[in-house]
Structure formats: C-alpha cells, structure tokens
Amino acid sequence: MGIVERSVMADQTDTRRYLTEFDSARTGHILTDVLVIGSGVAGLRAAIEASRFGRVTLTTKRTLDESSTSLAQGGIAAVWGVGDSPDRHFQDTLRTGAGLCKPEAVRKLVDQGPARVDELIAWGMEFDHQGESIQLTTEGGHSVPRVLHAGGDSTGRALINTLSRKARSTANLRILESCFVIDLLTVEDRCVGAVTHHANYGHQIIWSNQTILAGGGCGRLFRETTNPPTATGDSLAMAYRAGALLADLEMVQFHPTTLYVAGAARTLISEAVRGEGAYLVDGDGFRFMQEAHPDAELAPRDIVSRAIRRRMTETKSNCVYLDARHFPSGQFEARFPGITELCRSFQIDPTRDLIPVRPTAHYMIGGVVTDSDAATTLKGLFCCGEAACSGLHGANRLASNSLLEGLVFGATAGETAGQRATQEDATVGPTRVRHEIPSSTRTELDLLDIANSLRSLMWRNVGIARRGDRLDETREIIEFWNHYVFDKVFSEVDGWEVQNMLTLGRLMAAAARERSFSLGVHYRVDAPEDQDPPPTPEHTAVRRADGVMVQGWLDQSLAPLRD
Ligand code: SIN
Numbered sequence: 001m002g003i004v005e006r007s008v009m010a011d012q013t014d015t016r017r018y019l020t021e022f023d024s025a026r027t028g029h030i031l032t033d034v035l036v037i038g039s040g041v042a043g044l045r046a047a048i049e050a051s052r053f054g055r056v057t058l059t060t061k062r063t064l065d066e067s068s069t070s071l072a073q074g075g076i077a078a079v080w081g082v083g084d085s086p087d088r089h090f091q092d093t094l095r096t097g098a099g100l101c102k103p104e105a106v107r108k109l110v111d112q113g114p115a116r117v118d119e120l121i122a123w124g125m126e127f128d129h130q131g132e133s134i135q136l137t138t139e140g141g142h143s144v145p146r147v148l149h150a151g152g153d154s155t156g157r158a159l160i161n162t163l164s165r166k167a168r169s170t171a172n173l174r175i176l177e178s179c180f181v182i183d184l185l186t187v188e189d190r191c192v193g194a195v196t197h198h199a200n201y202g203h204q205i206i207w208s209n210q211t212i213l214a215g216g217g218c219g220r221l222f223r224e225t226t227n228p229p230t231a232t233g234d235s236l237a238m239a240y241r242a243g244a245l246l247a248d249l250e251m252v253q254f255h256p257t258t259l260y261v262a263g264a265a266r267t268l269i270s271e272a273v274r275g276e277g278a279y280l281v282d283g284d285g286f287r288f289m290q291e292a293h294p295d296a297e298l299a300p301r302d303i304v305s306r307a308i309r310r311r312m313t314e315t316k317s318n319c320v321y322l323d324a325r326h327f328p329s330g331q332f333e334a335r336f337p338g339i340t341e342l343c344r345s346f347q348i349d350p351t352r353d354l355i356p357v358r359p360t361a362h363y364m365i366g367g368v369v370t371d372s373d374a375a376t377t378l379k380g381l382f383c384c385g386e387a388a389c390s391g392l393h394g395a396n397r398l399a400s401n402s403l404l405e406g407l408v409f410g411a412t413a414g415e416t417a418g419q420r421a422t423q424e425d426a427t428v429g430p431t432r433v434r435h436e437i438p439s440s441t442r443t444e445l446d447l448l449d450i451a452n453s454l455r456s457l458m459w460r461n462v463g464i465a466r467r468g469d470r471l472d473e474t475r476e477i478i479e480f481w482n483h484y485v486f487d488k489v490f491s492e493v494d495g496w497e498v499q500n501m502l503t504l505g506r507l508m509a510a511a512a513r514e515r516s517f518s519l520g521v522h523y524r525v526d527a528p529e530d531q532d533p534p535p536t537p538e539h540t541a542v543r544r545a546d547g548v549m550v551q552g553w554l555d556q557s558l559a560p561l562r563d
Contacts (some may be wrong), residue, residue: 004310009510010548011479016437017123018183019496020203022195025436028204031430032057032174033421034414035193035208037181037235039408040067041156042385042413042510043214043386044163045116049414050212053170053196054421056265057206059179059196061215061230061493064164068216068227068386069406071336072156073270074139075149078113081136083142086110092245093401096300096395098520100248100537102557104372105392109408116407117148118480125162126150129370135315139271141300147400153270153338159403178205180493181234184211184242187433191380197493206464207430210380210417212360213239214410217386221501221508222361223452223459224369226255230471235387237500239368240507240544245377247539247554249504250512250522253397254464256280256304260319261346264358268324269339274298280308281354282315282423285323305359307390309390309464310357321354328465343384360465363402364509365393365521369541369558374413374520377543384413388443391539392560395520413435441489447494450481454505456500462505466512467526474509478502507549511540512553 033054038045047058060067079089089110094101121127130133150158167173185193185205193208215235217228225296227509240246257273257280258266274280274297280289292307293299299307308320321507324332332350333340343350367389374390385406392405442477457477461470482502490496517527517534538561539554553561 001026002410008548008550011506012482013506014544015547015551016486017554018195018435019490019499020182020195021435021437022203022205024205024430024432028201029430030057030204030206032206032208033210034417035059035206035211036214037194037482038216038387039064040069040214040216040385041159041163041211041403042410044160044167045407045410046212046214046384046414046417047173048163048167048170049411050137050313050418051170054172057176057177057208058167058171058173059181059206059235061178063177064175065160066228066230067160068219068231069156069403071226071228071268072159074272074400075137075147075155076117076159076403077139077142077146077398078117078148078404079110079146079189080114080117080134080148081145085348088143089113089146092141092143093153093392093398094394096396096398097397099394100520100539100556101394102391104557105390108372109392109404112408113255116404116411120159120407123162123166124396125158129150134431137272138275138298140274140295140298140304141398147272151337152334153272153336155403165180169562178217179563180496181215181238182496183238185433186242186378187431189262189379191378205430209421209424212413212417213381213383213387214385214413215387217364218501218504219361219364221455221458221505222463223455224258224266224360224362226258226362231498232501233364233496233504234500235540236364236367237503239376239378239381239383239543240503242378242381243544244381245369245541245543246367246507247369247558248511249508249540249542250515250540251365251395251520252361252508253301253363253521254305254359255323256301256359257357258360259342260358261356264346267342269355269357270336271280273322273336273339275322276321277327281321281323282306283317283321284315293424298387299334300396301399302523305464305540306523308359316510319358321355323354325352327351360477363397365389365395365397369554373416374409375416382413382417384409389539389558391556395522411542423532440489442484442487443487445485447498449503450485450496454478454501455483460506460509462509462512465523465525468513468516468525471509471513475506475513478506478509482506507542510549511542514540518560
C-alpha cells in the first residue's frame with residue numbers, strides 16, 4: 001500500500017535499515033511458524049490463537065509480568081449489562097474518537113467483545129461481582145456502566161495472570177523471556193522473522209513464516225508517563241525501518257489523573273475513581289470540570305486533560321486534586337485497594353486527603369497500519385494492540401477499550417497469521433543474510449543523558465499543547481542527536497532502545513507538524529480557534545522508502561488518498 005507523497009525528508013534514522021550487524025552464517029537460528037513479538041494482552045492472546053495452527057514462538061524483552069497491560073487498573077469495556085448494546089458501545093466509541101474512527105474496526109470490537117470476555121472467564125479470570133452479577137463501572141465517554149474489573153483496581157494484573165497461565169499450558173507455544181527483538185528481518189520485501197538478542201545467548205535469528213508485532217506503545221518517550229520502562233516504541237521503530245506504513249503518530253493520549261508527588265513514579269489513578277464519583281478540584285476546592293463540559297469529570301479524556309492543564313496554568317499550580325472524601329466509609333479502600341496502598345505509602349489517605357494529580361502520556365493511538373485481519377502493508381507481518389493503528393480509536397481512545405482491543409485484535413492476528421502459516425510456504429527459510437555497518441570513530445555516549453534529554457524535549461514540545469515552530473525545533477534537535485547516536489553500533493538493549501526512541505520521536509514531531517489543526521488528543525495552540533477541520537477525516541501517514549521518510553495522508557478507512 002502506498003501513500004500520496006506530500007513531503008520527503010531524510011536523516012540518519014532513514015538510511016539505517018538495521019540497528020545491528022549480523023551474519024546468519026555465524027548466528028544461532030530458531031525456526032517457527034509464527035513469531036509473536038511482545039507479551040501484553042495482544043501478544044499473549046495472539047500467541048494462544050496462533051498455536052491452534054502451528055508452532056509459535058513468543059518473545060518478550062523482559063518477563064511476562066512486565067508490560068503496560070499488567071499496570072492497567074480500570075478494566076475492560078464490553079457490552080455486558082442490561083440496557084447496553086453493541087450499537088451503544090459503537091456510538092460511544094465513535095463519538096469519543098472525534099470523527100476519525102474507522103467504523104468497521106469499531107464494529108468488530110463491540111460485536112466480538114462479549115465472546116472474548118466469556119472466554120477469559122472460561123480460562124479462570126475472576127471479575128469483581130456485586131451479588132450474582134459482574135460489577136460494572138462507568139468511565140469517561142461511556143453512556144452506561146460497561147467496564148468490568150478484577151481485584152478492584154488490578155484488572156491488568158489479573159488479565160496477564162490468566163493469559164500467562166493459559167499460554168504456559170498451551171502446546172506448541174514457546175516463550176522466550178529476556179529476548180530483545182532488534183529488527184524485523186526482511187528478504188525481498190517480505191518479513192521472514194527477526195534479528196534478536198537474548199540476555200544469555202546473544203544474537204539469534206528467529207525465522208518465521210508469519211510474524212505478529214505486539215510490542216506495545218511508547219510512553220517512555222515523555223518525561224511524564226504512566227507507562228513502564230519497557231514502553232520505548234521498539235515495535236513502531238522497527239516496523240518503520242522495515243518499510244511498513246504507520247499512521248497517526250501525533251495521536252498520543254494523555255491520561256488526566258496520574259499521581260503527582262515529587263520523586264514518585266507517575267502512577268495511574270484510575271479513571272474508575274471518577275467513574276465511582278470522585279471530583280476534580282483545584283487548590284481552592286473549586287470543581288472546575290463542571291464549567292468545562294456537561295459530563296464534568298466523566299467527559300472524554302482529551303477534554304479533561306486539557307481542562308486540567310488550563311486550570312493548572314490559571315492557578316499557577318503543578319497539579320489539581322481528586323477528591324474522594326465524600327465516599328461512604330470503607331468504599332474507597334474496598335473498591336481501590338491498590339490505589340489506597342499507593343497513596344498511603346506517600347502519607348495520603350484518600351478518605352481524608354485530596355490526591356494530587358496531573359495528566360501524563362498514557363497511550364499511543366497511532367501505530368502500524370493494519371487491515372481488518374490485523375495484516376500490515378508488509379507481507380508476512382501482522383500487528384495488534386497498542387503498536388497497531390487499526391483506526392479503532394480515531395483521534396481519542398474511549399476509556400478501557402484498549403484491553404478489549406488487545407483481546408479482539410490479538411485473536412484476529414493470531415488466527416489469520418496461524419492460518420497463513422499453514423497455507424503459505426515460507427518463501428525464505430534459513431538462508432545466508434548479513435548486514436554490515438561501517439565502524440564509528442566517535443567517542444562513547446551517555447545513553448541515559450540522551451534518553452532524558454529526549455523525554456524532556458518531547459514533554460515540552462510534543463505534549464498536551466503543541467505549536468508548529470516548537471515541533472520544527474523538536475525535529476531539528478532530534479536530527480542533530482541522530483548524527484552521532486546513529487553513527488554507533490550498540491551491543492546492548494539500552495542503546496537500541498535509545499535509537500528506537502529517537503526514531504519515533506522524530507516521526508511523532510513530524511506527524512504533529514503535518515496536522516496543523518486540533519483534533520481529539522492532538523491540540524495545536526497555534527491553530528485559529530474557529531478553524532474548521534477538513535471536511536473529510538484523514539489520517540497522517542509515514543513510511544520509510546529508499547532511505548528517506550515519506551509523509552502523506554490516508555482516508556478515514558486507512559486507504560491511500562488519491563490526488
Ligand atoms: C484507567 O484505569 O484509567 C486506565 C484505563 C485505560 O487506559 O483505558
């Protein structure tokens with residue numbers, strides 16, 4: 001799939017096809033029918049499905065316990081309660097997505113959601129109950145209570161435990177922990193596996209008939225994020241180097257309420273806290289969301305995040321507060337045991353104290369462009385979960401739709417890749433492939449300093465509010481850093497992660513520059529307030545072709561626009 005080219009640029013990240021040198025004659029090999037990269041909800045669900053068709057190898061850069069999924073608190077949005085319907089869930093998702101959702105993708109999510117939840121229950125997941133019924137919570141943008149949760153506020157942990165248990169007991173499925181995928185391997189424009197680095201065995205080539213990318217998002221590109229240290233955008237950057245089409249990289253969702261205590265990790269304070277009735281107040285106790293939107297604290301996330309930012313500026317404060325002091329006695333602790341414990345570890349008692357919060361980077365809405373089978377534009381490569389851009393979330397993701405996305409589109413990717421692996425013969429088996437990179441004479445680099453500088457730059461210039469001149473400046477600074485960071489060939493994960501982060505930071509700044517008007521989570525302070533968005537919704541798109549970055553636009557269904 002091509003794009004109509006609107007602009008073409010090049011720097012070091014465009015000329016580098018692989019981040020490492022390798023020679024298949026001197027490297028260990030693994031052969032598999034389907035390779036799954038990543039072990040969050042989407043990767044695990046894809047691997048379980050694909051194993052019905054053939055041998056599956058799942059890689060994860062650390063352990064099965066470490067992913068954005070395992071930190072998810074709120075829950076899984078699915079049509080479950082009396083009075084709800086797939087049409088209602090469809091409409092809520094579309095409305096929140098600010099007109100950019102791909103309706104077929106949304107339809108698939110809402111229709112298949114309940115069956116995917118049933119399956120989790122059959123695999124032993126225990127959702128919280130009220131009496132005989134599963135308890136449902138409301139979150140921003142949902143017109144009815146629809147969010148299922150487990151362990152109060154540890155839905156992600158319960159989900160990963162359930163899927164890991166299922167995966168570990170599945171025949172045909174091999175799990176490789178501490179295995180960092182450096183790059184997708186392509187031969188004649190087809191993905192044939194990946195070049196990996198294992199903590200114990202070093203470089204290996206995993207040859208696969210079909211490959212599924214499910215390596216999650218890139219919150220770690222920002223100084224302030226809810227994401228774990230693993231979220232460095234590796235899947236997106238390696239897909240770019242391999243020539244796959246990516247879209248909407250400017251669409252980063254900022255979660256409105258992350259704990260703000262100096263020195264503490266920016267841990268999520270779930271939207272479900274507002275769903276259960278907590279207020280957002282400023283330092284004077286004023287409930288500012290009532291003025292900002294008719295749904296007050298339960299307005300869509302982009303609106304709440306921007307209103308908080310505005311209030312912080314107006315009151316010259318570093319944060320606002322969640323107020324749950326009016327909850328009936330014992331209710332907060334019972335419903336949110338993890339958040340209660342977290343707050344108490346900083347001497348904050350949510351039943352008596354205000355909880356200081358502010359927005360931080362949370363979820364990458366854009367990603368690798370996929371069709372309804374989760375196939376990318378690169379032959380042999382599928383993508384699902386946060387790394388993918390299926391068009392499901394449009395310009396703003398509906399709360400708690402992401403775990404369901406991982407289940408529904410993970411199962412789709414696993415099924416389609418599994419089927420194709422049995423139908424299509426691998427066009428390339430283990431064969432001689434090698435890649436050399438000219439050696440560098442430059443000095444040692446302080447990788448942590450580069451990563452921290454990038455995070456500050458992205459937070460300042462590609463955060464909640466953006467301006468064209470700052471986005472240009474961001475790209476120029478990153479390109480300057482790229483001159484010497486991409487001159488190096490690293491042999492450790494930290495180095496490859498920083499190279500991935502720089503690759504993606506530049507693409508995100510370029511995409512945010514390209515979309516010169518505000519839409520959903522993408523807020524351009526330099527766009528005139530009364531500017532109308534284009535009459536037809538369009539996605540920004542980017543790919544790497546012939547050693548340059550090519551930018552363009554796709555239509556609402558993620559198909560190339562015609563001039
Ligand atoms: C939350 O619990 O607020 C996060 C859930 C989500 O990102 O959808």
